[in-house]
Amino acid sequence: MIKIHVDMDKCQHYGQCVFEAPTVFALNEDDKLEYHATADDSELENVERAIDVCPMQAIAFAK
Amino acid sequence: MIRPIVIVGASMGGLRAAESLRKGGYTGGLVVIGDESHAPYNRPPLSKEVLAEHVDHAAVAFTIPPILEDVEWALGSPVASADLQVQSVTTADGRVLDYSALIIATGLRPRRLEFEGMPPRGSHAIRTLDDAMALRSELKPGARVVVYGAGFIGCEAAATARKLGAEVTVVGKGSVPLLRPLGEQLARDIQSRQEAHGVKFVMNSNLVRIAGTETVTGVVLDSGLTLACDVLIEAIGSEPNVEFLQGNDIDIESGIHVDGTLHALRVNGQPWENVFAIGDVARFPIPQFCETTRRVEHWNIPTEMARKVGQILSATMTENPALADHLAKPFAPIPSFWSDQFEVSLLSYGLLDQADDIRLLEGAVGGNCVYGYFKGESMVGVCGIGMRSKIMGYRNSVGLTPEGGSSALS
Ligand SMILES: Cc1cc2nc3c(=O)[nH]c(=O)nc-3n(C[C@H](O)[C@H](O)[C@H](O)COP(=O)(O)OP(=O)(O)OC[C@H]3O[C@@H](n4cnc5c(N)ncnc54)[C@H](O)[C@@H]3O)c2cc1C
Ligand code: SF4
Numbered sequence A: 001m002i003k004i005h006v007d008m009d010k011c012q013h014y015g016q017c018v019f020e021a022p023t024v025f026a027l028n029e030d031d032k033l034e035y036h037a038t039a040d041d042s043e044l045e046n047v048e049r050a051i052d053v054c055p056m057q058a059i060a061f062a063k
Numbered sequence B: 001m002i003r004p005i006v007i008v009g010a011s012m013g014g015l016r017a018a019e020s021l022r023k024g025g026y027t028g029g030l031v032v033i034g035d036e037s038h039a040p041y042n043r044p045p046l047s048k049e050v051l052a053e054h055v056d057h058a059a060v061a062f063t064i065p066p067i068l069e070d071v072e073w074a075l076g077s078p079v080a081s082a083d084l085q086v087q088s089v090t091t092a093d094g095r096v097l098d099y100s101a102l103i104i105a106t107g108l109r110p111r112r113l114e115f116e117g118m119p120p121r122g123s124h125a126i127r128t129l130d131d132a133m134a135l136r137s138e139l140k141p142g143a144r145v146v147v148y149g150a151g152f153i154g155c156e157a158a159a160t161a162r163k164l165g166a167e168v169t170v171v172g173k174g175s176v177p178l179l180r181p182l183g184e185q186l187a188r189d190i191q192s193r194q195e196a197h198g199v200k201f202v203m204n205s206n207l208v209r210i211a212g213t214e215t216v217t218g219v220v221l222d223s224g225l226t227l228a229c230d231v232l233i234e235a236i237g238s239e240p241n242v243e244f245l246q247g248n249d250i251d252i253e254s255g256i257h258v259d260g261t262l263h264a265l266r267v268n269g270q271p272w273e274n275v276f277a278i279g280d281v282a283r284f285p286i287p288q289f290c291e292t293t294r295r296v297e298h299w300n301i302p303t304e305m306a307r308k309v310g311q312i313l314s315a316t317m318t319e320n321p322a323l324a325d326h327l328a329k330p331f332a333p334i335p336s337f338w339s340d341q342f343e344v345s346l347l348s349y350g351l352l353d354q355a356d357d358i359r360l361l362e363g364a365v366g367g368n369c370v371y372g373y374f375k376g377e378s379m380v381g382v383c384g385i386g387m388r389s390k391i392m393g394y395r396n397s398v399g400l401t402p403e404g405g406s407s408a409l410s
Helices: A016-020 A041-053 B012-023 B129-136 B152-163 B184-196 B300-317 B323-328 B388-397
Strands: A002-006 A025-027 A033-035 A059-061 B005-008 B030-034 B072-075 B079-083 B088-091 B096-098 B101-104 B108-110 B144-148 B167-171 B200-202 B207-211 B218-221 B226-228 B231-234 B238-240 B263-265 B271-277 B282-285 B336-341 B344-350 B357-363 B369-375 B378-385
Touching: A002 A033, A002 A041, A016 A025, A016 A041, A016 B388, A025 B388, A041 A059, A041 B300, B005 B012, B012 B030, B012 B300, B101 B300, B144 B152, B144 B226, B152 B167, B152 B184, B152 B231, B152 B336, B184 B200, B184 B336, B184 B344, B184 B357, B184 B369, B184 B378, B271 B300, B300 B323, B344 B388, B357 B378, B369 B388, B378 B388
Parallel strands: B005 B030, B005 B101, B030 B072, B101 B271, B144 B167, B144 B231, B167 B200
Antiparallel strands: A002 A059, A025 A033, B079 B088, B088 B096, B108 B238, B207 B218, B218 B226, B263 B271, B336 B344, B344 B378, B357 B369, B369 B378
């Protein structure tokens, strides 16, 4: 199990993470980011990519 | 001693290349050389948050992941020359480093004004953290600011300075700001939104003189108009950092020319097997969007190029059979950028400047909107204000349509 944290003060809802890990991140009807704080280990690589492509560098693994 | 892989340029491209090499299983020596004294940091906030809020390096620094523990960061001195034949680079402070492979990620530097007798203080460009910090100490409420250049960095800096209470005038060469990157409709829309916030535009103009002896006190335009100012922001484009490669057999005409697998090319078009270029400095083929090679100065490009080179090089070094696959698949990114100016938040996919026809797809002029950028029947780009999910929905359909087939990217 991996744990994910998005700093919502930093996040500007660009949605770049959505393309990398669509089962973890999504934009809702109001175009705001929603995400699962935990994900299966198989998502590790996708989440790593999402961390890289976030323009605000808002995503991190949580302890 | 086994030669390390050397990466020149310690910014996003350099960092991501190092990461990708390690993720690909390369465990050998890795040296990243950067001329800035700072560890890699994110540049887009420099024209936005870094100017507006008093944030420091820590707030914009990229996280260095644990897999990069044993990477050597050689910061604070540029590579001054390279010899691609003997495979070595030399830094300005005299260190000579032999490499097994070289990844060049040296980016761009701002083009600067060079008028005779220019005052030594008061004019700024924005490319580095140090640039942004020097500028923000002068952006006080009531300060008179002229921004020369009406591209993204100019327009963002104008918006940020205005928000800080400065009197801002943008001087630009074209008839509308952002005309080349966005096309007429969206560009006019953004201009009127900027004007509603009090930013003034003087278009179709060139700067011919800067007034002041100690510091900038005004600028003179080719129309004869003089604008008094305390701060001049120069945002007139950039030049690739390629000079250290001079004297080698390498094509560095308007950026480092690379092929579809990002190998740097000799003047005759033959690749250097162990030299790669990535990020803003690279001029690459992007056949899904245009027929010629070009640089694409968008934030998602360095990371995607770094991944590709990391895969190729780590597979080469570890003799991984996946190499053939990595070499068979050319680099094929979907360029993406965003820009924030006041309440305007732009998001784009594709290469907008390739379009000959721009159509409003959703929303309305002056409100949230999505524009499609077409070349013939192909949608080569999409860009809009707000409406994120809608814009994202078009991402996978941008690209030139091959004759008779469906979109190259579908
Ligand atoms: C103010 C600003 C705002 C931006 N805003 C946006 C935005 O909103 N959206 C967007 O999509 N993109 C934006 N960008 C573009 C984006 O930041 C760049 O595309 C990205 O930084 C390019 O990364 P890079 O690693 O290729 O090059 P760079 O980040 O330029 O890094 C190159 C590094 O190499 C160093 N170097 C140069 N020569 C040498 C040498 N000889 N030896 C050693 N080191 C050397 C440089 O000093 C620099 O540290 C913005 C850029 C700027 C400057
Ligand atoms: S990419 Fe970053 S800024 Fe964009 S929605 Fe995801 S977390 Fe937020």
